[in-house]
Amino acid sequence: MCELPVELYRAAQVRELDRMAIQERGIPGYTLMSRAGAAAFDRLRQRWPAVRRIGVVCGGGNNAGDGYVVARLARQAGLEVRVLTLTDPALLGGDAQTAWQDAIAAAVPVAPFTATGLADAELLVDAILGTGLEREISGLWRGVIIAMNGHPAEILALDIPSGLHADTGAILGAAIHAAATITFIGLKLGLFTGQGPACCGAVSFADLDVPPDIYPAIHPACWRYVGADLPELLPPRSRSAHKGHFGHVLVVGGDSGMAGAARMAGEAAARCGAGLVSIATRAAHAGWQAAARPELMFHGIEDEEGLTPLLDRATVIAIGPGLGRGDWGRAMLRATLACDKPLVVDADGLNLLAIEPGYRDGWILTPHPGEAARLLKMTPDQVEADRFVAVEQVALRYGGVAVLKGAGSLIASTIDGQVALGTTGNPGMASGGMGDVLTGVIAGLVAQGLPLFVAAKAGVYLHGLAGDWAAQAGGERGLLATDLLPWLRQAVNGWLLDSRIRGNDGKPTS
Numbered sequence: 001m002c003e004l005p006v007e008l009y010r011a012a013q014v015r016e017l018d019r020m021a022i023q024e025r026g027i028p029g030y031t032l033m034s035r036a037g038a039a040a041f042d043r044l045r046q047r048w049p050a051v052r053r054i055g056v057v058c059g060g061g062n063n064a065g066d067g068y069v070v071a072r073l074a075r076q077a078g079l080e081v082r083v084l085t086l087t088d089p090a091l092l093g094g095d096a097q098t099a100w101q102d103a104i105a106a107a108v109p110v111a112p113f114t115a116t117g118l119a120d121a122e123l124l125v126d127a128i129l130g131t132g133l134e135r136e137i138s139g140l141w142r143g144v145i146i147a148m149n150g151h152p153a154e155i156l157a158l159d160i161p162s163g164l165h166a167d168t169g170a171i172l173g174a175a176i177h178a179a180a181t182i183t184f185i186g187l188k189l190g191l192f193t194g195q196g197p198a199c200c201g202a203v204s205f206a207d208l209d210v211p212p213d214i215y216p217a218i219h220p221a222c223w224r225y226v227g228a229d230l231p232e233l234l235p236p237r238s239r240s241a242h243k244g245h246f247g248h249v250l251v252v253g254g255d256s257g258m259a260g261a262a263r264m265a266g267e268a269a270a271r272c273g274a275g276l277v278s279i280a281t282r283a284a285h286a287g288w289q290a291a292a293r294p295e296l297m298f299h300g301i302e303d304e305e306g307l308t309p310l311l312d313r314a315t316v317i318a319i320g321p322g323l324g325r326g327d328w329g330r331a332m333l334r335a336t337l338a339c340d341k342p343l344v345v346d347a348d349g350l351n352l353l354a355i356e357p358g359y360r361d362g363w364i365l366t367p368h369p370g371e372a373a374r375l376l377k378m379t380p381d382q383v384e385a386d387r388f389v390a391v392e393q394v395a396l397r398y399g400g401v402a403v404l405k406g407a408g409s410l411i412a413s414t415i416d417g418q419v420a421l422g423t424t425g426n427p428g429m430a431s432g433g434m435g436d437v438l439t440g441v442i443a444g445l446v447a448q449g450l451p452l453f454v455a456a457k458a459g460v461y462l463h464g465l466a467g468d469w470a471a472q473a474g475g476e477r478g479l480l481a482t483d484l485l486p487w488l489r490q491a492v493n494g495w496l497l498d499s500r501i502r503g504n505d506g507k508p509t510s
Contacts, residue, residue, distance in 0.1 A: 002205050005187055007220040008421060011131035011166035014186040017218055021185075021210045030095040032208050033062065036184045037069020037099070039206035040125075040158050041077075043182045044070070047202075048123050048154070053080040055121035057113060057148060059128040059141075059162070060087035065096030066158045067127020068103040075108045082121070084113040086128060086144060113140075115147045124148055126157040126176045131166035131188060136173035145174045154179035160188060161199040167221075168386040169194025169408065177201075184208055189221050192421055193387050193408030222388065222410070225420040225457045227465070231494045233450060233458060234273070246275030247447025250314035251321065251440065252307070252332050253347070254281035254289075258322030261347070261436045263289055264481055265321045266296045268440030271488040272462070274447040280310050282328070302328070304335035311335065316342045318443035320349030321436040342446050346439040350375060353398070361415060363400040364442055364456050368435060372404055392419065401452045403442075405435060409460050413453040420457040424464025428476025437481045438463045441488065462491045 009017070021027045044051070056071045058064035067083065074081040089100040089110060104110065111117060118124065126148065128141070137145065145163055148155060155178040160166050163175030169190035181200040183191060184207075190196045191203055238245075249269040254262030259281060266277045276297070281289065283300030290298040301307050311317065319336050323329040325348050333352050336343065343363035345353060350367050354374040369380045372390055375398065376383065383390040387404055394402035395412040404410045409422035442459035450458065466487035471479055473487075 002207050004203065004205050004224070006224045006226060007187065007215070008189045008192065008222040008224060009186040009218065010221045011188060013218050013221065014131065014188060017185050017210065017214060020214045020217065021208075025211055025214065027210070030098050032185075032210075033065050033095045033099055034069055035208040036066045036158070036206065037073060039184070039208070040066060040070050040156065040182050041073040043180065043204055044074075044123065044125070044156055045077075047156075047180055051079070051123045053120055053122045054082075054125060055118045055123070055153070056081060056083045056125040057118075057128055057144065058083055058085050058089070060092065060096075061130055061132070062094075062096050063127050063130035063158055063162075064089075064092065065099035067125055068096070068099035068108070070125055070127070070158070071108045072099075072103040072106045075103075075106050081108060082117060083108055083110040084117045085110060086113050086141060113144055118147070118151055118153075121151070121153050124151060124153050124155045126155050126162050126178060128162035128176070129160075131160055133163070133165065133172055137163050138173060142174045145176055149177050157181040157200065159183050160191065164190055164196060164199045166190045168388065169196035170385050171195045171199070175199050180204065182206060185210055186215075186218075187224075189388060189421075192224065192423075193410060194384055194406075197407045222419045222421050224423050225411070225461055226423050227458070227461045230458060230461075233454065234448075234492055234494060236494065243275035246273055247315035247444075247449070248276040248278065248313060249274045249440070249443045249447045250278045250280060250310050250317045251443070252280045252317060252319040252336055253321040253323040253349075254279065254285055255322055255324030255326065255328055256282055256284070258324065259285040259289060261322030261433065263293060263296070264433050264436040265318055265440035265443070267293060267482075267485055268437040268488060269318070269444035269447065270295060270440075271485050272441050272444035272459075272492050274444040277444075278310055278314070280307055280332070281322075301332070304331050307332060307335045311339045311341065314341055316344065316443050316446040318344040318346070318439050320344075320346035321439055323348040323352075325351055342452065344439050344443045344446065346435055347371070357398065359397070359399040361399050362452070363398075364403065364446075364452050365394060365398055365400065366403040366405060366435065366439060366442065366456075367394065368405045388419065401456045403438075403456050403460060405438070409464075411453065411457045411460060413456075416453045418453070420453075422457070422460040422464055424461050425467050426464075426471050426476055428471045428479035429464070429467040431479060431481065433481030434463075434467070434484075437484055437488075462488065465491045
């Protein structure tokens with residue numbers, strides 16, 4: 001098994017890599033299948049060393065062939081193994097049939113699937129459906145997936161959990177919820193976004209010794225951003241530095257009843273290293289907010305004329321947290337859009353933009369699926385059905401950089417022509433105010449001179465990393481947006497980054 005690569009591919013691209021390995025490099029298909037089964041069995045023994053009884057559920061394609069190899073190796077290792085099939089294995093073609101015949105020769109018991117056939121299994125192996133699934137699962141196949149998910153044993157999925165779309169991370173009717181997934185040759189995009197993380201569990205990777213020089217022929221669909229360049233992006237500061245070197249963030253927001261959103265964004269920008277942070281908010285909020293966080297400069301602004309001087313002094317403007325959709329919010333957005341400064345637009349800034357769309361290269365839009373749906377005139381379910389297409393469409397229609405938040409946040413740039421995927425974060429971050437903090441993080445990085453796409457992907461990474469550390473310290477449930485703030489300060493300081501990037505999961509001291 002290999003360290004997870006950063007490149008992500010669509011299913012058709014991985015199939016092309018497989019074809020190139022077989023047809024252009026002369027690696028027999030059954031050799032690749034045998035390597036896949038061996039890698040999966042190694043993963044099984046590594047994660048579940050005490051397991052003795054294994055149930056392997058096989059479908060009708062090459063994914064089933066991988067399962068038969070796993071079953072044969074388990075039998076040869078002295079484990080109790082049983083294969084339950086959803087199709088007649090005699091009808092298998094090519095390498096999968098060879099794998100079945102080898103399993104039979106090794107005295108692996110093979111029988112049609114029944115729920116009682118899994119009764120005493122301590123571990124299940126999902127070898128039902130591979131990456132070619134394009135339609136919803138129904139009938140017997142759906143029932144089998146539901147039965148496996150309801151079984152007390154954990155599940156190891158081969159290549160991809162059955163029922164999960166390899167390109168989108170959407171569930172097609174029903175999907176296996178695995179404790180672990182081992183995937184082969186190339187990482188599939190759908191494993192890491194949408195419902196993918198919930199279905200896959202811990203993801204591991206085996207390249208099956210495919211020659212590395214074939215990979216440059218296929219342009220990845222996306223890249224996992226793992227923060228490897230953060231020490232260079234956020235190096236130690238000069239001893240002669242002053243606050244003017246690190247930019248001035250202006251946060252515009254905090255209408256009546258929503259004062260906290262703008263403050264959280266502002267404090268996040270400051271914790272990430274912005275030299276100065278100003279907040280333009282309703283006059284009724286400015287005084288008491290300043291007393292609570294005196295390092296931030298709060299300004300009571302009631303009209304566009306009052307906002308103009310603040311816009312002129314800012315390096316970057318973050319607009320949207322607590323902005324509201326009333327007359328005040330509309331006036332603040334109108335004035336902000338009239339200035340030629342980098343923008344980070346979130347929350348009600350996006351909702352107002354959906355009503356009166358615009359296009360510019362110099363902004364970062366950070367919608368969650370509901371806001372993206374409004375921007376694209378579709379439903380949130382349609383956005384989630386293909387998050388990759390949705391984030392690209394937001395960037396294409398509105399310009400600049402788009403961040404589609406959620407499990408496996410996606411960052412797309414019309415300027416850089418790339419899509420990145422966030423690799424940090426946890427379910428505890430599904431709480432109010434997290435998006436406001438992310439807005440401030442990204443704005444703080446732009447203020448310090450990072451290009452928009454770089455700031456967006458680094459911001460998503462650091463925001464999620466702070467959330468992960470906060471969850472390690474106190475648990476996911478009950479995690480508040482403000483809990484991230486002290487961890488953000490540690491995340492942006494390079495003395496922690498090297499060990500984290502090398503894979504050390506130890507949390508920093510608080």
